[in-house]
Amino acid sequence: MDLVGRRVSVRHRDGDGVRDVVGRVVTAGSDGLRIERRDGELAFVPTGTVLAMRVVPDRPRRTRRxxxxxxxxxxxxxxxxxxxxxxxxxxxxxxxxxxxxxxxxxxxxxxxxxxxxxxxxxxxxxxxxxxxxxxxxxxxxxxxxxxxxxxxxxxxxxxxPGAIVQVADLTAVPAADPDVVVEAHADDAWLRHYGRVTDPATARAVLEGPATVGFLSLDDVAIGRVVVTGEWAGLAAVEVDPAHRRRGLARRIVETSLAWAAAHGADKAYLQTLRGNEPALALYRPYGFTTHHAYRYLTTS
Structure with a gap:
């Protein structure tokens, strides 16, 4: 049975004790299973430690707002x-x-x-x-x-200096735009539009790090990134070339991101944006995003 993508309950030996892990299988290899829990934490279960395993029904959605x-x-x-x-x-x-x-x-x-x-x-x-x-x-x-x-x-x-973190429950999820392309990797064109990259290898290591991530592009003028960890989706890197702004392209990227996230099991979403970035806040407001908290960066004097 192909376990990748399935939700399982695994009992295994962990040191001198026994532990249960419940979550979605991200990878299944000869060495063991990588299982993503509801909150996105990854657990590795070595093959030789498994005592019992069963496929369980998909989790109920939105147990917490x-x-x-x-x-x-x-x-x-x-x-x-x-x-x-x-x-x-x-x-x-x-x-x-x-x-x-x-x-x-x-x-x-x-x-x-x-x-x-x-x-x-x-x-x-x-x-x-x-x-x-x-x-x-x-x-x-x-x-x-x-x-x-x-x-x-x-x-x-x-x-x-930092950002505000906004969150939303994914209730009425919009439909994906058929013209928005979602890829599993950040190609050179995507990185060029992102514009913060000096070392592509390092950027890809960070951006492509999660197991479930999508890189969106539209007409080679607009991009975005969406990641799903457990029940949460994260939206980031929504960028539109200056000459093509105010045409609704960012909205199409966001709506496809939300649709993709819901299709991959997310029922909540977060984003991080600069305080005072009213165009960004206005972009996300129709989808129910509200401010949760703010963070800032401090350094030594």
Missing amino acids: AATFSPDELTRITLRGWPAVESVPLGDWELRASAGFTGRANSVAVHGDPRTDDPFGAVVDFYASRALRPLAQLVEGSPWDRRFEDAGWVPVTGQP
């Missing part, structure tokens, strides 16, 4: 949609490095407990060893946001 997730929960979810080339845990935090490609992939994601007496020093040392400036992504107004400020960290300059 998007707005009920905490900022820490949503931070962890969004990390899976934009994975760094290198990711190292610091307790619950995630130290991310990707040769400078985007702040999200080159900052420590702060959520939960770092489980160390000197988290600030650990962050500085990690980025210094990779010739990158220390950068922390923090939920605005959170306790850790204030603690970083008290430790002397300051807002970044020379790059976007």
Whole structure:
């Protein structure tokens, strides 16, 4: 039986105990199964540890509404949609490095407990060893946001200072536009329209990292990216060439992204955009997106 795409329940040996994993099979090889849980977390079950397995019905949709997730929960979810080339845990935090490609992939994601007496020093040392400036992504107004400020960290300059995170429940999903092409990989034309790429190999490693990701293009003048991790979809990189704006092309990219996400099992969606970017906010508003929280980047002074 081809298990890829199926929802399974697997009981397996885990160390000295027994553990159950329920989720969608992403890959099935001779070495084992990669299973994506509801929240997008990936679990690997080695072949020799499986005690019992069965295919189970698809999960019920929308057990929780998007707005009920905490900022820490949503931070962890969004990390899976934009994975760094290198990711190292610091307790619950995630130290991310990707040769400078985007702040999200080159900052420590702060959520939960770092489980160390000197988290600030650990962050500085990690980025210094990779010739990158220390950068922390923090939920605005959170306790850790204030603690970083008290430790002397300051807002970044020379790059976007952060973003607002918006969420929506996927209820009345629009139809896909038949003229919008969705591919599994970011080709050279897509990267050229994205416009933030200096090293294509690094960019592709980040952008193509998730197991379920689509790169949208329309008439070689508009692009977008959509990723599905568990029950969540992430929309990003909606770009339209300046000479072709105000023709509804971005709307067609967004609607096809939402349709693709729903077809791949998502019932909630998030996006991240600059505060004050009213054209972007207006683009997403008709689909039910509302602001959940904001984050910002701080660095050492």
